[in-house]
Amino acid sequence: MSNNKGTLEIRNLSKSFIVDNSSLQILNNINITFKSGSFVSIVGSSGCGKTTLLRIMLGLENHYDGEALMDGKQIVGPGTNRGIVFQDHRLLPWLTVGENIAFGLDKLKKKEKKLLVDEHLQLVGLNGFESAYPSQLSGGMAQRVAIARALANKPEILLLDEPLGALDALTRMYMQKELERLWLLEKITMIMVTHDVEEAIYLSDKVVIMSSRPGIIKKIIDVSSSRPRDRASSEFMQIKAEILEEFHLGTEYPFAYAI
Amino acid sequence: MKIVLHRLQLKDKLLGVIVPILVLGAWQYSVSQKLCSELILIPPLTLLKTLVELAQSGDLTLNILASLKRVLIGFLLGGTSGFVIGIFMALSPLLNRIFGPLIKALQQVPEFAWMPLIIMFLGIDEFAKFFFVAIGAFYPMVFNTYQGVSGVPEKYHELARVFEFKRFRYLTKVIIPCALPSIITGIRLSLGLSWMFVVGAELFGSDSGVGYLMTWGRSVFQIDLVMAGLVLVGVIGFVMNVILEIGEKQFLLWREPVNGRHA
Amino acid sequence: MKMFDSYKKTKKILGAIALPIALITLWQLITLGEFSATRFLPSPYKVLQTFVTLFSKPDYVHHIAVSLQRVMAGFLIGSVTGIAFGLLMGLSKTVEKIFAPFFHAIRQVPMIGWIPLIIMLFGMNELPRVLIISVAAFYPITLNTFAGVRNVPNEYFELASVNGYKGLKLIGKIIIPASLPSINTGITTGLAMSWSILMVAEIFIQTAFGVGTQIQRGRDRFDIALVIAGIITVGVLGYSMTLLVQKIVKAVERGRAVSTD
Known part of the structure; x- marks a missing residue:
């Protein structure tokens, strides 16, 4: 894969929904470039349009003003160059783990398919689970299968929609490490929507902060500290404070402000 | 734990045998004590003997096969068309608007009410029987398939779009498997009704089949048959x-x- | 927006009646032409005529009344016994273990299979007709009542025992209301089954009165218009009864404030 592939550009993007005859602005004039090979998180409170933005990048939402460009070309619909991991793992319960990973590999020959499935099972550390059904997996394992399914298509960009949101705190921290490992290994662009500020700082090169009504980009914070990051370091804490301040949750504000 | 469970199940099974044994016992007793005529209530043993005789003479296999053939053909005709129409109705709002109300209206008519009409048009031959059985098989299949397919969650539709599925693959890999529990319920109901309708059709007029066996037994007043x-x-x-x-x-x-x- | 709604509604109605109208038109056209089917097939107009004539005579109304009476009698017997039996099996595991296997074994025999036997045992009387209709209602009502009772959440039982509910109070205040949605499903299904088996009863167990008898008579006289009119009557009556029962059931549920979930 050539190095500059996997660039995603959003230009002057606005989107509104029509609810009860009146239009409700979800996204307002979004401008951002996701560089090839970077890990970017989008954080914001619920209703800020971050998931809508992700769905636009994925190609599931098509009616908006402005441009969404993938490697310079307008996104017109879903494509296998963009992988997606949803918050609910969305594995098909009637397919085995192996079949789920092979879900998007229909065009390949049986042998190639098997090779890719094995490779990605190994990648997410689930060797031996190929013939298990999703109902037999724990939440963390199921999400790893979902990641493997997305990566098996060899996407240039992996979109993550609160991928760890449904997991318990400890599994979540472990999966954050896993995601980092996969990102370093695959060297692809990853764009993650999350509402967990720590998660965003731990994983990202850039943290995009969005605010709601209408959804705008409030601030973009670069995180340049070396990996793996120490959640207890003062640098980490400082960035966290900086982000929380954007949500009026900074320590210097009286607590009442938060509401 | 397992052994205890096993024992419990055995005890449960024994409890379940009580009523049938009582019924059989009372039946045999009332016949042997001449409480009622053997013409009306034959003893269970005579019934068993009749069954054995039927099996030995080959009548049993012949009639069972005749009925099974009808049930199979009728079920395949009605079930398949119900399945296909159900899928189309669930996937196309237009077809649903066109066919849905008509099928619902026709469903209001008890199936057996169609029988005289079918016989008037098609006679009472094999094809009429297939047709009648197919009507019985059709409804549960069309409704359950429709319900199953229209109940496929939006999230799976999205998934298929993200992975750029073609129509056919989408149908076979996502829609049908997801709707399968409902479709299987449809198959079960459908086959059950098919069986009932075969017997009904044979009672109505036939020269073979399990239903025929019963009509014949009635006409010669042989209650054991x-x-x-x-x-x-x-x-x-x-x-x-x-x-x-x-x-x-x-x-x-x-x-x-x-x-x-x-x- | 309002106009758009009514436009959508019109479209929906048009879609619904398009096919029936097309079929009826085709039917009328076929009977107008010189097709051989004409001999058999009466025109839609002829059927309408038959319909009007039928309803202008008190006879036909009497046939309908007899059928309705038959169905109601059978359905009532079937639902009362079905609810009682389902409750008993649901409440007591022992009762279930003793009767359930027998019940399920007997249930394997399609309703229609009993016809020759009950004719031999009871003759061509009103009793076997009502009996078979009540059995048709009995099965689904028993099954659904049983399932409803068994699926009462354990939390309710805990709540009840904390508050000292026992015996009849427990049944009346907790078990029956909680299983009501399921019982209602049983009743709706049971009614549909009764209505369906009414036709079996009237066609197979010969009788002088009833809508089914009329259909059968139409066949004997080779009067297809009469048969079709009978079929339509049966369909409309069945549908109205289903609607009525569903309304009652919904009203009961709302009155009890039981959620259907």
Whole structure:
């Protein structure tokens, strides 16, 4: 894969929904470039349009003003160059783990398919689970299968929609490490929507902060500290404070402000 | 724990035998004590003898095969068309608007009310029977398929779009498997009704089949034949249901939560 | 927006009646032409005529009344016994273990299979007709009542025992209301089954009165218009009864404030 592939550009993007005859602005004039090979998180409170933005990048939402460009070309619909991991793992319960990973590999020959499935099972550390059904997996394992399914298509960009949101705190921290490992290994662009500020700082090169009504980009914070990051370091804490301040949750504000 | 469970099940099974034994006992007793005429209530043993005789003479196999053939053809005709129409109705709002109300309206008519009409148009030959059975098989299939397919969650539709599925693959990999529990319910109901309608059609007029066995028994006032037919009807219906249940388990393995869940 | 709604509604109605109208038109056209089917097939107009004539005579109304009476009698017997039996099996595991296997075994025999036997045992009387209709209602009502009772959440039982509910109070205040949605499903299904088996009863167990008898008579006289008119009557009556029962059931549920979930 050539190095500059996997660039995603959003230009002057606005989107509104029509609810009860009146239009409700979800996204307002979004401008951002996701560089090839970077890990970017989008954080914001619920209703800020971050998931809508992700769905636009994925190609599931098509009616908006402005441009969404993938490697310079307008996104017109879903494509296998963009992988997606949803918050609910969305594995098909009637397919085995192996079949789920092979879900998007229909065009390949049986042998190639098997090779890719094995490779990605190994990648997410689930060797031996190929013939298990999703109902037999724990939440963390199921999400790893979902990641493997997305990566098996060899996407240039992996979109993550609160991928760890449904997991318990400890599994979540472990999966954050896993995601980092996969990102370093695959060297692809990853764009993650999350509402967990720590998660965003731990994983990202850039943290995009969005605010709601209408959804705008409030601030973009670069995180340049070396990996793996120490959640207890003062640098980490400082960035966290900086982000929380954007949500009026900074320590210097009286607590009442938060509401 | 397992042994205790096993014992419990055995005890339960024994409890379940009480009523049938009582019924059989009372029946045999009332006949042997001449409480009622043997012409009306034959003893269970005579029934068994009749069944054996029927089996030995080959009449049993012949009539069972005749009925099974009808049930199979009628079920395939009605079930398949119900399945196809159900899928189309669920996937196309236009077709649903066109066919839905008509099918609902026709469904209001009890199936057996169609029988005289079918006989007037098609006569009382084999094809009329297939047709009648197909009507019975059609409704549960069309409704359950429709329900299953229209109940496929939006999130799976999205998934298929993200992975750029073509129509056919989308149908076979996502829609049908997802709707399968409902479709299988449809198949079961459909086959059950098919069986009932075969017997009904044969009672109405036929020269072979389990239903014919019963009409014939009635016309020669041999109640043992009628009861033998009744037993056959029940047993065959039961066996068909068991076979389907086994098939269902095979198909829906993924639904079973496994005991030793990984944490 | 309002106009758009009514436009959508019109479209929906048009879609619904398009096919029936097309079929009826085709039917009328076929009967107008010189097709051989004409001999058999009466025109839609002829059927309408038959319909009007039928309803202008008190006879036909009497046939309908007899059928309705038959169905109601059978359905009532079937639902009362079905609810009682389902409750008993649901409440007591022992009762279930003793009767359930027998019940399920008997249930394997399609309703229609009993016809020759009950004719031999009871003759061509009103009793076997009502009996078979009540059995048709009995099965689904028993099954659904049983399932409803068994599926009462354990939390309710805990709540009840904490508050000292026992015996009849427990049944009346907790078990029956909680299983009501399921019982209602049983009743709706049971009614549909009764209505369906009414036709079996009237066609197979010969009788002088009833809508089914009329259909059968139409066949004997080779009067297809009469048969079709009978079929339509049966369909409309069945549908109205289903609607009525569903309304009652919904009203009961709302009155009890039981959620259907």
